[in-house]
Amino acid sequence: MNAYDSDRMADLLVPIGYEVSQAPDGADMIILNTCHIREKAAEKVYSELGRLAPLKADVIAGHKAPLIAVAGCVAQAEGQQILERAPYVDLVFGPQTYHRLPEMVESVLRTGKRIVDTDFPADDKFDFLPEERSSGDVSRFLTIQEGCDRFCTFCVVPYTRGAEQSRSAQSIAADAKAMVSDGAREITLLGQNVNAWHGDAPSGGEWRLGRLIRHLAEIAGLDRIRYTTSHPSDMDDELISAHGDVPQLMPFLHLPVQSGSDKILAAMNRRHNAKDYRRTIDKLRHHCPEIALSSDFIVGFPGEEDSDFAKTLGLVTEIGFAQSYSFKYSARAGTPAADQGRQVDEDVKNERLAGLQQLLRAQQDSFLQTQLGMTVDVLFEGAGKRRGQVVGRSPFMHPVHVEAPDRLVGSVRSVRIQKCFANSLRGEVQTISAPVSTEHLGPSAEGICA
């Protein structure tokens, strides 16, 4: 989501004379677009700002001091405090106000007054964002929903990203068509709680995500659709059945469960239990037997006992995940769980995390092994690490490297998998037929400056 937002910030700045730079040295503006999810996020931002401070002081000959901005969820959470702790920062703005970036930059340059803008404005920022610049990327992100109303007790998102807001089906479809015209073959629909998306249907009534996906699948040239991240309680029947009958919807789903214990799920305010989760997975597998699953797990949540953790291991063993993310619980200031009693001892958390990760790693390895000897469709996205190699993704998100010409980039080809590595695959293209145009391919953007 932050990668998408960074690109949109660049879209806003290019018309006022900035261009993207790959490094901070010599830049006219440096934006740290921050995430608040990981532990000690704010401290990491302050330490990064400390590294940038000399750029503000030691102005390189012939260059003005760069503007320094902090954006994203740490900016939203810390606000004014950033200006107090890092007096060389010029701009602080949250995820919901970055559409005002050109005005903010103009104001700071004109008045020299520093700005903090962490509102949750009533207007929809997407109405104010310019058209996306051409990137030529084969695989693109498209934000369709932001914010979250679920208030899981460990999570900062509802406080930093605000209430759930869905974009209209019409504007999403228009953006998706523009991306496909620009060379995209795969679009990943993004949202903090993406499957809570709902919007006015073009011909009246309301659509939910399953219907939107069916609509987007009609765009000629769009070969692959994905969405992330989903909440189990928002997996409705229409979305589940789309996995069975929309060929463009890839058979890979990240569906965080967090714990296998109903007691802990209730303490987390997840509003689903382990049985609900199992039922949803059964339905998904009924409609799409080959679907590969990924999940998030938190171990050592306040009050978690050995018996609760055993239920998590039991659920993992029963379901089987192709990929997963697992973390020790760590408190986030301002969230209800941070003040809950019965915090779990750090050694216990470490031990449980090691046990869970061992099981998840074994499942991931054995899923990778099932790919050996299979022929899978790969969408090629760019040059591989080695000369003469191209890399793409399998339907299950694995990076797949093959020795093949660059002209395959932007096409889907059948690849026979010959080798498995820890997180990727190597194979041989089964069909190299008509040449594929790569005219649309351009560099990808990573930083912002003039």
Ligand code: SF4
């Ligand atoms: S559903 Fe996801 S984003 Fe929303 S509060 Fe829970 S963990 Fe955070």
